[in-house]
Amino acid sequence: MFEDRRLYDGAAGRQTPADQATVRRSNLGLVLRHLRDAGPRSRARIAQDTGLNKATVSSLVAELADRRLVTTGDVDRAGSVGRPGLTVHLDGRGVCGIGVELNVDYIAILVLDLRGEVLVERRVPLDVHDLGAEATLDEVARLVGKGQAAAAERGAVPVGVTVAVPGLVRSADGVATYAPNIGWHDVPVLDGLRARVDFDGAIRVENDANLSAIAEWAMGPEARTPDLVYLTGEVGVGGGLIVDGRLLRGAGGLSGEVGHTALGDPELVCGCGRRGCWETVVGLTALLRAAADPDDPVHDPNRDLETRLAEIAARADAGDRRTLDALQQVGTELGSGAAVLINVFNPQVVLLGGYFAVLGRFLTEPMAAELRARVFGPDLAGARIVLSTLGFTAAVRGGAHVALESVFDDPTLVPATGGDGASPAIGS
Amino acid sequence: MFEDRRLYDGAAGRQTPADQATVRRSNLGLVLRHLRDAGPRSRARIAQDTGLNKATVSSLVAELADRRLVTTGDVDRAGSVGRPGLTVHLDGRGVCGIGVELNVDYIAILVLDLRGEVLVERRVPLDVHDLGAEATLDEVARLVGKGQAAAAERGAVPVGVTVAVPGLVRSADGVATYAPNIGWHDVPVLDGLRARVDFDGAIRVENDANLSAIAEWAMGPEARTPDLVYLTGEVGVGGGLIVDGRLLRGAGGLSGEVGHTALGDPELVCGCGRRGCWETVVGLTALLRAAADPDDPVHDPNRDLETRLAEIAARADAGDRRTLDALQQVGTELGSGAAVLINVFNPQVVLLGGYFAVLGRFLTEPMAAELRARVFGPDLAGARIVLSTLGFTAAVRGGAHVALESVFDDPTLVPATGGDGASPAIGS
Numbered sequence: 001m002f003e004d005r006r007l008y009d010g011a012a013g014r015q016t017p018a019d020q021a022t023v024r025r026s027n028l029g030l031v032l033r034h035l036r037d038a039g040p041r042s043r044a045r046i047a048q049d050t051g052l053n054k055a056t057v058s059s060l061v062a063e064l065a066d067r068r069l070v071t072t073g074d075v076d077r078a079g080s081v082g083r084p085g086l087t088v089h090l091d092g093r094g095v096c097g098i099g100v101e102l103n104v105d106y107i108a109i110l111v112l113d114l115r116g117e118v119l120v121e122r123r124v125p126l127d128v129h130d131l132g133a134e135a136t137l138d139e140v141a142r143l144v145g146k147g148q149a150a151a152a153e154r155g156a157v158p159v160g161v162t163v164a165v166p167g168l169v170r171s172a173d174g175v176a177t178y179a180p181n182i183g184w185h186d187v188p189v190l191d192g193l194r195a196r197v198d199f200d201g202a203i204r205v206e207n208d209a210n211l212s213a214i215a216e217w218a219m220g221p222e223a224r225t226p227d228l229v230y231l232t233g234e235v236g237v238g239g240g241l242i243v244d245g246r247l248l249r250g251a252g253g254l255s256g257e258v259g260h261t262a263l264g265d266p267e268l269v270c271g272c273g274r275r276g277c278w279e280t281v282v283g284l285t286a287l288l289r290a291a292a293d294p295d296d297p298v299h300d301p302n303r304d305l306e307t308r309l310a311e312i313a314a315r316a317d318a319g320d321r322r323t324l325d326a327l328q329q330v331g332t333e334l335g336s337g338a339a340v341l342i343n344v345f346n347p348q349v350v351l352l353g354g355y356f357a358v359l360g361r362f363l364t365e366p367m368a369a370e371l372r373a374r375v376f377g378p379d380l381a382g383a384r385i386v387l388s389t390l391g392f393t394a395a396v397r398g399g400a401h402v403a404l405e406s407v408f409d410d411p412t413l414v415p416a417t418g419g420d421g422a423s424p425a426i427g428s
Numbered sequence: 429m430f431e432d433r434r435l436y437d438g439a440a441g442r443q444t445p446a447d448q449a450t451v452r453r454s455n456l457g458l459v460l461r462h463l464r465d466a467g468p469r470s471r472a473r474i475a476q477d478t479g480l481n482k483a484t485v486s487s488l489v490a491e492l493a494d495r496r497l498v499t500t501g502d503v504d505r506a507g508s509v510g511r512p513g514l515t516v517h518l519d520g521r522g523v524c525g526i527g528v529e530l531n532v533d534y535i536a537i538l539v540l541d542l543r544g545e546v547l548v549e550r551r552v553p554l555d556v557h558d559l560g561a562e563a564t565l566d567e568v569a570r571l572v573g574k575g576q577a578a579a580a581e582r583g584a585v586p587v588g589v590t591v592a593v594p595g596l597v598r599s600a601d602g603v604a605t606y607a608p609n610i611g612w613h614d615v616p617v618l619d620g621l622r623a624r625v626d627f628d629g630a631i632r633v634e635n636d637a638n639l640s641a642i643a644e645w646a647m648g649p650e651a652r653t654p655d656l657v658y659l660t661g662e663v664g665v666g667g668g669l670i671v672d673g674r675l676l677r678g679a680g681g682l683s684g685e686v687g688h689t690a691l692g693d694p695e696l697v698c699g700c701g702r703r704g705c706w707e708t709v710v711g712l713t714a715l716l717r718a719a720a721d722p723d724d725p726v727h728d729p730n731r732d733l734e735t736r737l738a739e740i741a742a743r744a745d746a747g748d749r750r751t752l753d754a755l756q757q758v759g760t761e762l763g764s765g766a767a768v769l770i771n772v773f774n775p776q777v778v779l780l781g782g783y784f785a786v787l788g789r790f791l792t793e794p795m796a797a798e799l800r801a802r803v804f805g806p807d808l809a810g811a812r813i814v815l816s817t818l819g820f821t822a823a824v825r826g827g828a829h830v831a832l833e834s835v836f837d838d839p840t841l842v843p844a845t846g847g848d849g850a851s852p853a854i855g856s
Contacts, residue, residue: 168805177806227679239772243671250774251655252810260804261771262764266694274802336690340768343689344667346678374702376688377596378605382680 027052028411031060032069035090036116036408040074042085061088066416068094069114069407090115095407095414096156098147099399100140101164101208102128104181104235105301107140109147110396113156114404116219120150121393125302133187141196148199159413160201160403163189164208164395166236171253174205180260180272181236202406204399208232209256211398212390213240214247216351218401221389227347229383231258231338232354232394234305237279241345259283263337281333284355287312290326305392309358316362324362331363335370342375342383353388360387452488455480456839459488460497463518464544464836468502470513489516494844496522497542497835518543523835523842524584526575527827528568529592529636530556532609532663533729535568537575538824541584542832544647548578549821555729561615569624576627587841588629588831591617592636592823594664599681602633608688608700609664630834632827636660637684639826640781640818641668642675646829649817650777657769657811659686659762660781660822662733665707669773687711691765709761712783715740718754733820737786744790752790759791763798770803770811781816788815 030050035041038049047057064070072086092114101108105127111120124143128136144161151158167179174190189205197203213230217223230240239258241248248255262276270277280286291312292298298308315323338350352360364385371380390397407413458478463469466477475485492498500514520542529536533555539548552571556564572589579586595607602618617633625631641658645651658668667686669676676683690704698705708714719740720726726736743751766778780788792813799808818825835841 178804241772243676244674246672248671248773250809251776252774252805254774254805254809255772257771257774257804261768262802263768272804274804340689340691341772343685344669344683344769344772345676346680346682346685348679374690376606376685376700376702377680377682381678381682 025410025412027056028060028064029408031057032064032090032411033408035070035088040087040089042087044085046088063416064411067411067414068092068417069411069414092407094156095404096151096158097400097403098144098151098158098161099164099211099396099401099403100144100161101395101399102136102140102182103166103208104128105305107136107143108393108396109143110393110400111147111151111156111158112397112400112404114407119154119156120147122146125304127301128182133184133192137189137192137196141193144193144197144199158199158201158403159407160204161193161197161199162204162206162211162399162402163193164206164211164399165189166208166238168254168257169205169207171204171206174203176205202403204402206399206402207238207253207256208395209238209240210247210249211240211402212238212353212394213242213398215390215394215398215401216353216388217242219390219397220351220394222349222351222386225349227345228349228351229338229341229345229347230351230353231334231356233282233284233356234354235284237283239341243345258337258341263340264333278333278337282330282337287326287330287355290329291315291323305355306358309355313359313362327359327362328366331366332370334363335367336374338367339371339374342371342381343377346377346381347383349384349386351386351388353390353394354392357387357389357391453838453840455484456488456492457836459485460492460518460839461836463498463516468515468517470515472513474516491844492839495839495842496520496845497839497842520835522584523587523832524579525828525831526572526579526586526589527592527639527824527829527831528572528589529823529827530564530568530610531594531636532556533733535564535571536821536824537571538821538828539575539579539584539586540825540828540832542835547582547584548575550574553730553732556610561612561620565617565620565624569621572621572625572627586627586629586831587835588632589621589625589627590632590634590639590827590830591621592634592639592827593617594636594666596682596685597633597635599632599634602631604633630831632830634827634830635666635681635684636823637666637668638675638677639668639830640666640822641670641826643818643822643826643829644779644781644816645670647818647825648779648822650779650814653777655773655775656777656779657766657773657775658779658781659766659784661710661712661784662782663712665711667769671773686765686769691768692761706761706765710758710765715754715758715783718757719743719751733783734786737783741787741790755787755790756794759794760798762791763795764802766795767799767802770799770809771805774805774809775811777812777814779814779816781818781822782820785815785817785819
């Protein structure tokens with residue numbers, strides 16, 4: 001297999017040989033993705049936008065309709081030359097992707113259909129560290145089963161499941177190699193789930209921050225920002241990096257590990273055994289410890305996280321000095337570490353997720369002050385600090401999105417109805 | 429213009445509409461690049477490797493030969509099916525690319541022909557900071573003129589000039605926006621050279637570490653490593669990052685600024701005015717200060733850098749305690765900062781250039797020890813530490829390589845001879 005790699009000026013397209021069937025699948029995906037990203041439009045407009053000829057577009061649209069991925073309706077007059085054509089809409093209510101997250105103190109599921117509509121969303125408090133891997137995977141499998149059932153009630157068949165894990169993941173075989181905040185070492189998440197769930201489609205396992213970054217890129221407030229650094233704070237601190245419109249995965253899928261990187265106080269010892277980890281100064285535990293005595297109810301992991309964060313915000317709004325100082329300190333440390341990432345990556349946007357977003361209005365000012373002192377390029381090298389609006393759903397949304405991408409890569413994965421309207425049965 | 433962006437699983441090719449002439453240029457480039465990267469081979473083999481059909485390959489090779497970019501000769505028997513064919517070789521002795529570097533205490537030039545042969549290489553000591561921008565650009569222009577003349581003597585016409593600058597560069601208009609080690613702010617390098625040199629081809633201005641990383645990727649000991657962090661030490665410390673086979677440029681071309689990033693002792697004040705810059709603990713000045721008293725001749729910037737570094741190495745080999753301690757300290761600090769980059773990028777290789785390579789045998793052991801303590805993934809997340817063999821020529825080689833890339837992108841830039849063997853006259 002020949003690969004044309006080029007480094008400098010990546011503008012020119014790669015060229016690889018392709019057979020007819022591959023070209024057809026690729027063109028089906030091209031049209032489907034374009035309808036998702038650019039919105040409903042006529043066949044003529046699709047031809048104009050994509051450079052495909054009109055006859056090809058008509059044939060592709062017919063096939064997508066037969067697979068129930070698009071519908072036609074309404075007359076499109078905007079931008080059309082000659083007589084108006086029927087508008088083609090992305091449909092795909094019959095297929096869905098499932099995102100699952102397991103985190104330190106909860107597991108969550110979210111099911112998206114092909115149009116990006118949320119069909120199912122659930123979140124279950126769970127002490128994953130204490131429960132251990134096997135029992136946690138039992139719970140995750142149960143949640144996936146519930147998600148499948150709820151999706152089926154809506155007439156949607158899942159094409160894939162993606163599991164978000166708070167730690168290092170070897171994507172190739174879906175093993176969580178190292179996730180210190182939940183105490184996991186080399187847990188075979190993919191095999192464990194495969195044995196537990198009644199699903200023969202694709203199951204993927206990914207780092208949670210990477211999936212969150214994908215969600216932000218696909219559907220967040222700064223969607224399609226080519227160069228984006230996503231930082232999320234919970235008990236752990238994660239990073240997802242998007243470079244030139246693509247997730248930076250690294251050689252072994254281990255990129256973006258900012259939480260256990262020496263961006264913090266070099267003397268502080270982290271739970272992972274290292275010194276100076278950023279997590280020790282910007283993680284949720286660091287904030288809570290600075291803001292409240294050990295017996296303060298905001299520390300209680302059995303209480304809902306958003307309620308506890310709302311309490312912190314209320315105290316800050318009431319002018320509580322200790323709370324304000326703690327937030328100021330975390331904001332400064334956020335800026336100190338983020339400056340390194342800005343100097344190295346030069347992103348357009350640093351996007352804050354997780355608790356950083358919930359308490360963002362108290363964090364961004366000290367963060368920006370520190371950034372101004374530390375970023376080498378002028379005006380933060382053009383970077384803006386933005387708060388995510390996806391909240392704690394980013395990882396599950398990213399997981400569902402990734403599961404659905406396989407349909408956009410190859411719409412023929414969804415069986416044709418042959419016009420009989422029968423429900424599709426989707427395998428791997 | 430429609431762009432098909434996809435984030436997750438970048439394996440599938442992008443699809444963009446293309447006219448006949450664009451396809452022809454792209455295929456000419458494809459064949460030319462393949463001959464460079466994979467070596468001489470028959471037309472049949474090229475067809476097999478690239479997926480182009482044989483008739484197309486024959487026509488492309490004929491056109492490349494007419495442009496004197498390839499020659500045919502010798503019979504190729506290896507891997508051929510049916511009767512052997514004449515081997516096609518990359519030629520291109522008639523075209524060359526020019527790389528120029530301006531650094532703190534020297535300017536340098538290197539001219540490569542299309543085959544990667546060095547036609548000209550020169551290095552002139554110069555105190556760029558004291559001389560100022562205008563006089564330095566005069567010197568650079570003079571050096572380019574000499575390079576052009578020397579290349580012409582070898583029968584090679586330059587297709588482009590790339591200038592390496594040790595600081596932030598706005599590539600779009602070739603302005604060196606901020607280069608503290610030479611005291612430059614907003615110097616219009618491109619316009620300044622355009623006015624001074626007799627050359628109407630492409631002139632580009634780039635960050636020196638980025639160009640060095642490109643050279644390493646194209647022709648260094650770890651060529652074609654998809655994920656590579658290149659670190660170079662001189663008076664300044666630079667970083668060039670290659671992600672999935674492409675140079676990471678960042679939103680404004682300001683990426684890789686590791687030297688003035690807070691990866692060092694947080695208390696140390698840098699020449700740039702910030703605290704904690706990595707340069708203050710791993711730059712050449714930090715090493716020399718730790719290794720020798722102020723009046724020691726190794727500090728003398730008027731002496732050749734390689735001689736001074738050889739002296740440091742000789743002292744270390746002789747067991748001089750102070751020298752060994754200084755190298756140990758720099759190696760440890762190199763590891764401390766590189767651990768951050770490994771955690772964030774997860775590269776296959778961290779490649780050390782500049783003085784880090786020259787003194788590498790003293791630096792890598794303490795560096796690796798620190799990395800083992802700090803990198804989050806197992807076994808340095810798979811990263812290897814490698815010393816560059818391109819030495820201080822990396823930036824100029826990268827510059828020449830970039831200049832030549834325009835020919836591989838579009839071989840029709842080189843005029844056809846029409847079989848009369850006349851020298852090509854190459855414009856922009």
